[in-house]
Amino acid sequence: MAAPEPLNPPVHVVDDDADFRDGMVWLLESRGLVAHPWNGGESFLQALRSGTVKADCCVLLLDIRMEPLSGLATFERLKAMAWPWPVLFLTGHGDVSMAVAAVKNGAWDFLEKPFQNNLLVDKVAAARQAAIEQQHNEQERLRLQQAVAALSGREREVLREVLQGHYNKNIADHLGITQRTVEFHRANIFGKLQVQSTVELAHRLGRLGLSVEG
Structure with missing residues (x-):
């Protein structure tokens, strides 16, 4: 490109x-x-x-x-x-x-x-x-907003848990899924949103005034 x-x-x-x-x-x-x-x-x-x-x-x-x-x-x-x-x-x-x-x-x-x-x-x-x-x-705000909107329902649930600072094991317990599934969703989410870490994602969302709620 x-x-x-x-x-x-x-x-x-x-x-x-x-x-x-x-x-x-x-x-x-x-x-x-x-x-x-x-x-x-x-x-x-x-x-x-x-x-x-x-x-x-x-x-x-x-x-x-x-x-x-x-x-x-x-x-x-x-x-x-x-x-x-x-x-x-x-x-x-x-x-x-x-x-x-x-x-x-x-x-x-x-x-x-x-x-x-x-x-x-x-x-x-x-x-x-x-x-x-x-x-x-x-x-960047538009791209990230569209990427968040394109996440699946389960990915959104995992993302909200991740942004609350929960560990993979806790997320798995909260959502009733395996820890391996959480890791899979987490990797997919970071790939789709083009970030390397939770800190980077939280910073971008905050700077651009975006929320993953709803």
Whole structure:
């Protein structure tokens, strides 16, 4: 099986100042990043609603002061659409308090204008890495969720016992089966879930917010 292509999240630059917007796109592209310009929040939102732009792994650079739809209003609408990716606000000195509030409300970070190009690129790079990790976690969560769902009823029973820290002999007694059968199920479960140990499995389930109950 071929290795998956490495993720290369694009950066969407949303700003109603054409010169600034074009300069940002040029800067990002000069550093090897994929950048897409948008002249305002409404145009970006409309592209999402229409499917012109997919809500795939990406980073959003969002100017806080735009007309007619402000960056904060755009952010609120994105949140209502369950937007999952990092949003980095660009703000003037007088709007720092609003940007801080936006970060507390779920935005990734903010950067005050004027800023050093390297600082912006560093922040974008950090946001892109976070988006990539988030995407990988979601893919892993889905794979593990599907693998758990595909277990047989008996395998689920054994798995619950294993995660409670019970030894094979105790599991056999609890379920009325032989210890050898428990060992067989345990090996099958670990193989299907692609883990090497109970500790590894418990860690993954906890990190991804998954449960084997039900």
